[in-house]
Amino acid sequence: MREGISLAVVRRLPRYYRFLRELMANDVTKISSKELGVRMGYSASQIRQDFNCFGGFGQQGYGYNVDYLYNEIGKILGVEKKYKAVIVGVGNLGHAIAGHINFEKRGFRLIGLFDIRQDIVGQEVGGKPVMHMDELEAFCRKNKPTVAVLTLPRDEAGAVAKQLIELGIKGLWNFSNGDLELESDEVIIENMHLGDSLMTLCYRITDSIE
Amino acid sequence: MREGISLAVVRRLPRYYRFLRELMANDVTKISSKELGVRMGYSASQIRQDFNCFGGFGQQGYGYNVDYLYNEIGKILGVEKKYKAVIVGVGNLGHAIAGHINFEKRGFRLIGLFDIRQDIVGQEVGGKPVMHMDELEAFCRKNKPTVAVLTLPRDEAGAVAKQLIELGIKGLWNFSNGDLELESDEVIIENMHLGDSLMTLCYRITDSIE
DNA sequence: TAGATTGTTAATCGATTAACAATC
DNA sequence: TAGATTGTTAATCGATTAACAATC
Numbered sequence: 001m002r003e004g005i006s007l008a009v010v011r012r013l014p015r016y017y018r019f020l021r022e023l024m025a026n027d028v029t030k031i032s033s034k035e036l037g038v039r040m041g042y043s044a045s046q047i048r049q050d051f052n053c054f055g056g057f058g059q060q061g062y063g064y065n066v067d068y069l070y071n072e073i074g075k076i077l078g079v080e081k082k083y084k085a086v087i088v089g090v091g092n093l094g095h096a097i098a099g100h101i102n103f104e105k106r107g108f109r110l111i112g113l114f115d116i117r118q119d120i121v122g123q124e125v126g127g128k129p130v131m132h133m134d135e136l137e138a139f140c141r142k143n144k145p146t147v148a149v150l151t152l153p154r155d156e157a158g159a160v161a162k163q164l165i166e167l168g169i170k171g172l173w174n175f176s177n178g179d180l181e182l183e184s185d186e187v188i189i190e191n192m193h194l195g196d197s198l199m200t201l202c203y204r205i206t207d208s209i210e
Numbered sequence: 211m212r213e214g215i216s217l218a219v220v221r222r223l224p225r226y227y228r229f230l231r232e233l234m235a236n237d238v239t240k241i242s243s244k245e246l247g248v249r250m251g252y253s254a255s256q257i258r259q260d261f262n263c264f265g266g267f268g269q270q271g272y273g274y275n276v277d278y279l280y281n282e283i284g285k286i287l288g289v290e291k292k293y294k295a296v297i298v299g300v301g302n303l304g305h306a307i308a309g310h311i312n313f314e315k316r317g318f319r320l321i322g323l324f325d326i327r328q329d330i331v332g333q334e335v336g337g338k339p340v341m342h343m344d345e346l347e348a349f350c351r352k353n354k355p356t357v358a359v360l361t362l363p364r365d366e367a368g369a370v371a372k373q374l375i376e377l378g379i380k381g382l383w384n385f386s387n388g389d390l391e392l393e394s395d396e397v398i399i400e401n402m403h404l405g406d407s408l409m410t411l412c413y414r415i416t417d418s419i420e
Numbered sequence: 421t422a423g424a425t426t427g428t429t430a431a432t433c434g435a436t437t438a439a440c441a442a443t444c
Numbered sequence: 445t446a447g448a449t450t451g452t453t454a455a456t457c458g459a460t461t462a463a464c465a466a467t468c
Contacts, residue, residue, distance in 0.1 A: 005417075006434080006435075008434090008435070008436095009435095010410055010413055010414070011406070011410055013409070013410075013413065014403070014405065014406035014409040014410060015389070015403075015406060017409070018387075018388065018389070018405075018406075032448085032449060032450090033449075033450075034449080043436075043437060043438090044437095044449090045436070045437050045438065045439095046435090046436060046437075048449090048450065048451065048452085049435090049436080049437090049451090049452090051450095051451095052450090052451060052452075056450080056451065058449075058450050058451080059443090059444060059449085059450070060442070060443045060444045060448080060449055060450040060451075061443065061444040061447075061448045061449050061450075062444065062448080062449070062450085063448085063449065063450080064450090076413070077409045077412055077413050078412045078413060078415075078416045079409070079412070081412060081416065083412065083415060091306075091310070092305060092306035092309045092310050093306040093310050095302060095306065096301075096302035096303040096305065096306040097404070099302045100301070100302050100303050100404075101404060101405065101408065102405075103408070106405060106408045106409045106412060107408075107409065107412030107416075108408065108412065146415060147411065147415065170415050170418065170419060171411050171414070171415040171418075173407070173408060173411055177228075178228065179225070179228070188411065188414045188415050188418050190407050190408070190410060190411040190414070192402065192404065192407055193224070193225075194307070194310075194311060194402065195224065195228075195311065195312075195316060196221070196224035196225060196228075197383070197400050197402055198311065198313070198316045198317075198318065198383060198400070199223070199224040199227070199287045199289070199316050199317065200220055200221055200223075200224060200400060201357065201381050201383055201398065201400040202287055202288045202289070202291060202293065202316060202317030202318065203220050203223065203286070203287050203288060204220070204381070204398045204400070205288075205293060205356060205357065205380050205381040205398050206288045206291065206317075207215075208380065208381075208398055209380060216458080216459075218458090218459070218460095219459095242424085242425060242426090243425075243426075244425080253460075253461060253462090254425090254461095255460070255461050255462065255463095256459090256460060256461075258425090258426065258427065258428085259427090259428090259459090259460080259461090261426095261427095262426090262427060262428075266426080266427065268425075268426050268427080269425085269426070269467090269468060270424080270425055270426040270427075270466070270467045270468045271423075271424045271425050271426075271467065271468040272424080272425070272426085272468065273424085273425065273426080274426090
């Protein structure tokens with residue numbers, strides 16, 4: 001059922017999930033692919049194709065039950081997984097992510113933060129204690145986190161990523177503005193290249209205003 | 211020259227730019243599409259197609275001059291533009307972006323920050339004073355920023371975005387975890403949906419470990 | 421000149437859209 | 445039953461890859 005789903009489809013799932021939650025909040029109980037398409041800016045065809053990658057969630061002549069579809073997509077995404085996550089690098093950005101992101105609602109559980117700066121080690125951030133990088137290895141061996149959030153400088157990210165993979169990390173959420181040079185079959189990497197996005201915005205603005 | 215470049219190509223440009231800078235730092239003066247392809251994980255064909263969207267930057271039989279290509283891509287992206295930018299919402303995330311992102315190197319100049327919280331208004335963040343949201347309108351009329359970084363809660367983002375567009379904003383860098391319901395021809399939107407990315411990571415990890 | 425590598429056209433592949441039979 | 449809308453197959457579109465003539 002899940003074999004060979006393209007990343008293009010997968011990346012639309014969280015957006016469907018958000019829109020469906022919104023519909024639920026507005027007490028909408030059913031929706032057709034046509035109407036959802038209008039709201040989301042997708043074609044009705046695409047929506048039906050997307051959902052049918054994972055099985056038939058709709059009912060002919062009726063449409064889709066919003067609650068049911070929301071829950072199914074949540075299951076597909078794995079929102080209930082509670083994969084253990086650590087944040088490595090508790091500067092501005094790591095701090096912000098610890099406080100800002102609801103890991104619990106997105107399939108993860110934040111279990112620890114790490115930094116080298118002595119002034120932040122020992123503090124609580126996002127309700128969790130910040131530990132020293134020296135403790136990372138022992139912590140991972142004991143607690144076996146599945147993913148690591150990399151919010152440290154570009155120069156340090158590569159070495160830490162390698163270390164984490166050796167410690168059994170399965171996924172990296174990479175905020176350092178560079179590509180991690182790792183074999184792609186070792187680990188799943190989601191890059192959040194803020195700098196790239198900002199430069200793309202610059203291009204697109206220039207393009208739009210001539 | 212710039213007509214009808216697909217977004218797929220544009221989104222690769224910042225990555226090329228990063229890799230070329232890296233090559234320069236390693237004193238590499240020339241590179242072929244083949245070798246660059248190996249390093250970046252693209253096909254040589256794709257690289258040549260991408261560059262030729264904007265004109266012939268290479269030399270047959272030789273390859274591409276790294277310095278020249280870097281500078282040309284920089285110009286295409288508009289790194290020297292210095293579009294004026296404001297950050298709206300100086301919570302954890304806005305704070306982090308102000309301190310973490312080098313706007314100057316990416317075509318922008320940060321000229322002001324805004325928040326409603328009295329305890330942060332008046333402070334300096336990222337070298338700029340934080341102003342109260344009440345001052346946003348007058349500030350924009352006077353200084354005419356081109357883009358706004360939206361780092362405020364989802365519920366507030368929509369209304370603020372509308373206001374900014376009326377004030378002449380041309381681009382939005384949206385970090386609020388929701389879609390701004392705006393006519394796409396009014397403004398360029400770059401979404402950084404952290405939540406969506408994290409959920410995608412969850413899916414992909416589940417997929418990879420079965 | 422011979423070798424290398426681009427710029428560019430043609431072929432392929434994958435993703436999106438259209439069409440329609442199935443069925444609620 | 446008639447109307448609506450899905451699930452799914454076929455057609456189209458766009459992006460990537462392959463091929464090769466041009467040329468440094």
